[in-house]
Amino acid sequence: MIGSVQALRHEDAIISAFARNARASFMGSKLIQAMGVEAGRLDAVHHAMMLRLIDADAGAPHDECDQLAAHIVAVTRVADAAFAEGGSKAAMAAVMQDSGRSIDPLIAQNFLRLASSPIFWMALDSTGEPRAN
Numbered sequence: 001m002i003g004s005v006q007a008l009r010h011e012d013a014i015i016s017a018f019a020r021n022a023r024a025s026f027m028g029s030k031l032i033q034a035m036g037v038e039a040g041r042l043d044a045v046h047h048a049m050m051l052r053l054i055d056a057d058a059g060a061p062h063d064e065c066d067q068l069a070a071h072i073v074a075v076t077r078v079a080d081a082a083f084a085e086g087g088s089k090a091a092m093a094a095v096m097q098d099s100g101r102s103i104d105p106l107i108a109q110n111f112l113r114l115a116s117s118p119i120f121w122m123a124l125d126s127t128g129e130p131r132a133n
Helices: 002-035 039-054 064-086 088-098 105-115 118-124
Strands: none
Touching: 002 039, 002 064, 002 105, 002 118, 039 064, 064 088, 064 105, 088 105, 105 118
16 A cells, blocks of 8 residues: 555656646746747757756756756746746746846846736646636
8 A cells, every 4th residue: 555655646746747847848938939039049949948847957058058048947947836836926926036046137027028928827727727816
């Protein structure tokens, strides 16, 4: 019985990690689009972002695209953690609070512009229904 409970907890942890990465990936992709990253760099930035989402202990950025991806992932991690705890308003407040400290202010500003739309948050909710803020 204990083994099956542990297996279920492990499975829940894996599903939760996948859900967090999926939400962060969505937020990051929308942020990349909103920032107007030039077409020639889109794939490189997306690739670097996905690698950083998968590897939470990724080292120092090695090029310009990876640096941008690191900044985007920082925003999405803060926003997603706050969103999971308190909804969209909490996510926006957390990004505003960390702007200039652990988050690049320009990227935070772009995120907040995106996040002001209820449609952005509805897309993150698996039911497609707006969550209580």
